[in-house]
Amino acid sequence: MPPPSGHVIRLVLPLLVALGCVLAPAGPAGASPRPAGPAWTAVPASDGTAPDDARPSFYLEGLPGSVLQDRLSILNPGTEPVTVRLRGADAYNTEDGGFAVRGAHGSTGTGAWLRTARTEVTVPARTRADVPVSFTVPEDALPGDHPGAVVAESGGRAVGVRVQLRVGGPTLAALTAEDVTVSRGAVHYTLVNRGNAVLVPRLAVEADGVFGPLLRRGARTLPVELLPGQRVRLSEPWRDAPALDAVTVRLRVTAAGGAHAEAAASALFVPWPAAAAGAAALLAAVAGGGYVLRRRVRRRKDPDPDGPGRDPGPDPRQHSDERHLVKAGAES
Template sequence: MRTPTALLAGLLLAGIALTAPAPATTPAAAQSLTWGVAPSSPDGPNGRPAFEYKLDPGATLTDYVAITNHSDRPITLDVYASDAFTTEQGGFDLLAATEEPVDVGSWITFETRTLTVPSTSRLDVPFSIAIPDNATPGDHPGGIVASLAATGTDDEGNQVSVDHRVGSRIYLRVTGELQPVLDIVDLSVTHDGSWHPLRGGAVTANFTVRNTGNVRLTGQPQLAVDGPLGLARRSAVGDQLPEILPGDSYRTSVRVDGVPPLVRLGVGLSVEPAAVTDEVLDPAPAAVTREVDLWAAPWPQLVILLLIGAGTWLVIAGRRRRRRRQAAQLEHAVAAAREAGRAEGAARAEDGTAVAAREPARTTD
């Protein structure tokens, strides 16, 4: 695993981290010492923001680096070149001093690695670049470092060695066929639903962009989400990718909000590669896309439908019970009326018989 520090995190990499070289103040272990590293000529710094070259395989070159001591006492520094890589945070960093370079850092040599720079003065130090005959075409990033090893203590009071480094970037391009290619790997997509039935949820794509070509690249990711037949399409543009060096990668994410849970969602992720500078790449890099399907169950809507269904069933069942009760009451009333009518008829019949028994018998002459 590549690490940006030799023995302890928190090194000074002002010249590496910034596009323009600047003096850097060391931590408390050497707080009175400051120095700077910048591209130079035999006569002093020439305003270049970085060491930039375009060379053929087998070519050689001599250049200069200015190492300036801003302190009021001499400083002894270790000067060397190393390979660069993209950090997890998307930064530009160099291999630790304990790691041997295998690329551009191994192609650069100094007459001596240890230099003593007098107080408030500058040394314009020559170095040589020798491109191997079999060097691969494309970008070979690195840096030239002036470091100072110091001893300090950690939070637990233990004595540790810290490598304070200041450097300047190297952007070397070996001539030949360029292959500006980015790839998307380790893609995972999730849907986080909202319990608000009208608000929709969020679809988040987490992925790694890998530079599989030979040119340092950046790019712009974009995420699109839609339902069946392209319904309710939503999209979002992610943050601009940092500079990704050849062979390195950067993990990031893009989120789309307000996505309706239409059961089955189609998700399309694309990254449009672009040159880090205003350079026109030939061939032009092609966009890379990935498409996946995603289940998005509409739980809030289903709950609402269940509640509506349950409420409707309760209303219908209540109406049926009332109708049955009303029918039973009506049937009971009809039966009671019939019984009352029968009783009244029987009573009238009994009254008629009694009247007939009381009338005297009539005779005829």
Template sequence: MRLLAVIATGVALLGAAPAPPAPTPGTPSAPAAATWAVAPSTVKGPNGRPAFTYKLDPGATLTDHVAVTNHSSRPLTLHLYASDAFTTAQGGFDLLPGDQQPTDTGSWVRLPRRTLTIPSTSRLIVPFTLTVPNDATPGDHAAGIVASLAATTSDAQGKQVAVDHRVGARIYLRVTGDLRPALWVEDLRVRHTGSLNPLAGGTLTATFTVRNTGNVRLTGRPALAVTGPFGLGRRAVDAAALPEILPGGALTTTVRLTGVPPLFRLTATAAVTPAAVGDQVLDPPPAVDTARVALWAVPWPQLALITLIALAGWALVAARRRRARQLARALAAAREQGRTEASRDSQQTSGPPPSLPL
């Protein structure tokens, strides 16, 4: 098992790695508080560059310098090498593992030595050359120069684990030629989560991959829009800008949109607008890419509320009808009783006819 530290950028302390308590024989050792830094440099020392940034023609060669500084109170023996960079799925800048051979910019860098022993609180300036092959493809290429400390330690289960503590500086190389900046949206997955409140909309969650299909490192701004049938209930949101994506790299991002009404059948559209990294100029601007999916959003709380309202209305109407029938029966009974009493009173008032004298 191999654990890799993240490659950082800058001229200050780029990273630090504690040495293992008990390294195996033959493994470079360092004190527990071992810290070191890697930065672009001149022959006199670091010169403030955040990264090695070049623009070269195919076949060109240049010489530059890297400074490796030991901030520890004891000597450090470090492994120095260059390797290709890639974009992690989370959008980070990382390099190939130390035991994997580079095939791009990392293989174009030549260092005079691979192992450095640096005295305590000291710095070494190491020259290197970068030679661009004649058949190098146009566009951006990325790599890094790394100073690593390999060691072994034990995990929680007592197993031996190889740990490669790496600190490095980035290399950004642009090979002259035609530039084709482009980002592509793929693998769009969307779900709608309804709200228990029937008067509120739900949440639309879209997860998708943004792939750099061009030859220029790019950032981008993702967006999400949703509509119901016939364009009803349209809502949209712009998400935060993405980290840089190297050519050929990809990252996965998630965008959420709240207050989305559940209109049974929704259409969700994810888009990403490519943007330049730093002070680059993209002329003409690359096209916006989109992906679209349809999904069901059944308004269960709303249907339940409508059902309750319908049942309440039906119960109210039924109660009114029942009361009306009872009132009608009562009125009919009262009328019948009145007629009966009137007939009885009439008979009592008239009495039998008077008798005639004989």
């Protein structure tokens, strides 16, 4: 039997391709990749299994020279193993009052006192790994709160587990309110923790104008944990501030432990666009009135200063000729 010619192959090949497309299973073309499993987490270890047994942070207390111990749990609910790196870090407040931790080489307090049994741990899928954590408090550590965190990092993701460590000894709750300024939409102020205890401030605001009270806002808890030695810049909204008034604003800040601070500021509210437009109109009116007044005074002195009846005044040349004639007569 002679081999099939190229013409027959060209006819059969498209049929085979079409048949293959029909019989082949449909693939996930254009479909999004399978979503990743739940992310790993790091929390203080708990002996119980109930959700109420979970601890939001480490809380430890001891005297200078003591060694405090606890455990960190790393939970991996995913389907692949995960390797996590561990380190300690000091905590600080961001400018607007947020909670943040130092970098890998910026800690001198709790982050430097913290040690984990392993600096790197691999957690199998659907498994929990507990890592012992210890805090060695130096002999010369100052009393009071020393906030920090245990930082777990893996695959570009970092989780910070807060540490509330208190060194035994006298504690002082003290704060100040500074740099109060008033704008049309808010009252801005700075809080500074002058003591050695973490503070959760409460703020009350009052404002009085020329004609009486403008604002009475009772004490409320601010969403800020002010760490020892830290300062934060905050704002209190004031949407209905007056359009025209001279205002005095007073702040009262309190916190547990007897911390108390007061501060005040004055402000002048003026509708500047309207005031500028009014000033421009007044200047224009004054300039126009001055011009009209000058014209009237000039007309009273000289009804027609440029007309033909104007007296040109004595001609200096005529006086010169008269003097010349007088002199000539005297010589004759």
